[in-house]
Amino acid sequence: MPAQKTRKTQTRDVEIRKELSPEQREELLRTLRARFExxxxxxxxxxxxxxxARLEANPEKLWSLxxxxxxxxEPDVVGHDKKTGxxxxxxxxxxxxxxxRSVCYDREALExxxxxxxxxxxxxxxxGMGIEILSEEQYRELQALGDFDTKTSSWVKTPSDIRALGGALFCDRRYGHVFTYHNGAESYYAARAFRGSLKV
Known part of the structure; x- marks a missing residue:
């Protein structure tokens, strides 16, 4: 029985960590609103x-944000699906x-x-954050909204056939154009992270 209680407590602790305090929630909403406007x-x-209203109805999404x-x-709204809302x-x-930054592509590469x-x-x-890493297509759609990663680069979702051969894709913007490159999935750099998306 004691072991069972411990497992339940651990599960509850994980759940608690994924909830923001009222102060954190208010501060986040203020930040998001200012950026949105x-x-x-x-x-x-x-x-x-x-x-x-969507955010307040989905508190777990607020935790991810x-x-x-x-x-x-610096998350911001970049799209709206009229069908699903x-x-x-x-x-x-x-x-x-x-x-x-300084992360390789996936667990397999890390090991x-x-x-x-x-x-x-x-x-x-x-x-762990509850978000999806951007695909190359999503990355290019983001770049249509501004100039991102002019000094850095970001891992993007890599097709399974490329990953199976040990590679992974990353993108950046240089010379006014968006480029896609490849590296060994196990590589990592101080100037490379990843960008994610979240649907609310």
């Missing part, structure tokens, strides 16, 4: 009040999020490194 070109015709904010992603948030920091292993991987981190 400052960058209307990213979401023309949308209203903050409706976005906030808080994680995006905490790791310097969902809003899409994306990391809109000028450069690849500082709090997520393949024999030495100098990074702390974690992009896919693991995204899963």
């Amino acid at each position: 400052k960058n209307m070109n990213r979401h023309k015709g949308l209203e903050w009040a409706k976005v906030q 808080h994680e995006m904010e905490r790791t310097d992603g 969902e809003y899409t948030f994306c990391d809109c920091s000028a450069e690849s999020p500082k709090g997520r 393949a490194r024999k030495e100098h292993k990074p702390k974690t991987s992009a896919l693991e981190m995204a899963t």
Whole structure:
């Protein structure tokens, strides 16, 4: 019985950690609203009040947005699905999020490194935050809204056939153009993180 209680307590602790305090929630909503109103070109015709109503109805999404904010992603609304009512948030920091750099692509790549292993991987981190790493197509759609990653780069979702051969894709913007490149999935760099998206 004691072991069972311990497991339940651990589960409850995990759940508690995924809830923001009222103060954190209010501060996050203020930050998101200010960014939303400052960058209307990213979401023309949308209203903050409706976005906030969706957020307040989905507190677990607020926790994920808080994680995006905490790791310097500067999330903002970049899309709206009229059929489902969902809003899409994306990391809109000028450069690849500082709090997520120096990570390899995925767990398999992390385990393949024999030495100098990074702390974690992009896919693991995204899963832990409750967000999806951007695909190359989504990355290019984001770049249509501004100039991102002009000094850094971001891992993007890699097709399974490329990953099966040991590679992974990343993107950046240089010389006014968006480029896609490849690296060994186990590589990591101080100027490379990943960008994520979240539907609310």
